Amino acid sequence: MSFARELARRALSIRLETAPPEAARIGRRAFADTLGVALAGSDASSLDALEAVLDIGAAPSQATLWGRGGRRASVLHAGLVNGTAAHALDFDDCSTTMGGHPSAPVVPVVIALAEMTGATAGKALEAWMTGVEVETRLARGLLPHHYEKGWHPTATLGVFGATAAAARMLDLNEEQMTTALAVAVSMASGLKSNFGTPVKPLHVGQAAHNGILAALVTRRGITANPEAFEHNYGFFNLFNGAGTYDADAILNGWDGPMEVLEPGIAIKQHPCCGSAHSAIDAALRIVAREGLLAAEAIERIDIRTHERRLAHTNRPEPRSGLDAKFSVQFLTARALTCGQIRLADFDDATFLTADLARLLPRVEATGHQAPDAYLGRLQVVMKDGRIFEDSASTRFGRGPSNPMSDAELRAKFTDCAAPSLGEVKAGAAFDTILSLADDDRLDVVMALVAGEEA
Known part of the structure; x- marks a missing residue:
């Protein structure tokens, strides 16, 4: 049996009624967080370019463009625009297994197709669980080599999460999901060379778009090679290489804890690359003890993070x-x-304020190879001779061991969404998402997002 068939069979085994209730609770929080950060990122200039190039006004109006003045578009274009917005600020949730962002490629797919089909919140949650499970299980057998080779897993693996979620929303059967996943093999892309540019969030929008496309064309009867993953010229051998992946690690263990529960989804507290969060948290620990440090009083700052994290965060002279x-x-x-x-x-x-511009030449970052790949160590030497040191190990965000409370998440959502919706509607949208019953529809949330009266 082909790998795609095995993966499809496992994906279809995920059911809302048999999943732990905690998984659905986490899903509602993921929907809220993803929608919030997308609203905050909805004014990115790259989205204007997308709308213009796609000529969205001429396309079918099936789904809402989040934070874009109530405009609507086809589900394909909504996936592309909303997926890009969800990652525009790099503030979306994280998975340490995936080495990336699990919800950004999936939530826009699920919501767009829910709008098109009139699906319930319960079905949407089930599709989200499926998508996140597929992309993170793939990561189990492909990382760290896949990431270290230069691929962007949020996109290259997220496209399969998006495809699996779309397949669930469209009620594809096992054979059809197998085909959709094989179609998506030819749609996987995203390179780390474009980190720090508007192309990085475009990777995620493209993954969402391609996931919807793979499912829709499959439903229309397109076929693909069911061995597209394991073929000599397939995904595993081309994206990773012989001896650098483990297909069994992907397919085994589906009867154990769901990925969304263990190790879980981490919600970002800081609106920037997760690989820098440990250094930030070490700095904040120093501030908590010593108070704010004046830039002109600092002689030098020495940062040590894992070389895997430093590879894409070593930017001593940021340009934008x-x-x-x-x-x-x-x-x-x-x-x-x-x-x-x-x-x-x-x-x-x-x-880049004047004081930071003067301070940055005195900041040095080096890599370590400690077993804890998330460990960040910090030493600050003051001009008066005092030395402050601290460390932190932050796994890209606030995960199950230190979760953000609903109140903290609501504050983040409101901060992100208020510029688009106003504080009252932002709070109402958050509360509505977290209180969605399984048989509710998402219309009321989308009405608030579109700026309409619910």
Whole structure:
């Protein structure tokens, strides 16, 4: 039996009625968080370019474009635009297994198809569980080599999560899901060379778009090679290489805890690359003890993070607000001197203040190879001779061991969504998502997002 068939069979075994209730609760929080960060990212200039190029006004109006003035588009275009918006600020949830962002390629797919089909919240949650399970299980057998080779797993694996979620929303059977996954093999893409540019979030929009496309064309009868994963010229051998993947690790263990429960989904507290969060948190621990540090009083800052994390966060001279989101030097210095990292810190016109510009040449980042790949160590040497040191190990966000409360998540959502919706509607949208019953539809949430009266 082909790998795609085996994966499809396992994906179809996920059922809302047999899943632990905690999985559905986490799913509602993931929907809220993804929608919130997408609303915050909905004014990115790249989205204007997408709308113009796609000529969205001429396409069928099947689904809402989040935060785009109530405009609607085809489900394919909504997946592309909303998926891009969801990752535009790099503030979306994370998976340590996946080495990326599980919900951004999946939630836009599920919501767009729910709008098109009138599906219930319960079905949408089941599809989200399926999509996240598929992409993270693939990561079990492909990482770390897949990531270290230069692929962007949120896109290259997220396309399969998007496809599996779309297949569930469209009620595809096992044979059809097998085909859809094989179709998606030819649609996987996303390179780390474009981290720190608007192309990185476009990877995610493309994954969402391609997942919907793979499922829709399969439903229309397209066929593909069911051995597209394991073929000599298939996904495993081309994207990873012989001897660098383990298909059994992907297919085994589906009768154990779901990935969304263990190790779980981590919600980002800081609106920047997760690989810098340990250094940021170490800086905030120093601030909690010593108070804010004046930039002009700092002699030097020494940062040590795992070489795997440093590879894409070693940006001593960030050139834009987006680039600064991936600069461990900028982010650590900002945390030490300001005590927090906020969305407003990455405005292109104001992100590099005069004091930070003078401080950055005195910030050095080096890599370590400690067993804890998330460990960040920090030493700050002051001009008066004092030395402050601390460390932290933050796995990209607040996960099950230190979860954000609903109140904290609501505050994050409101901060993200209020510029688009206003605080009242933002709060109402959050509360509505978290209280959705399985047989509710998503219309009321989309009405709020579109700026309509619910």
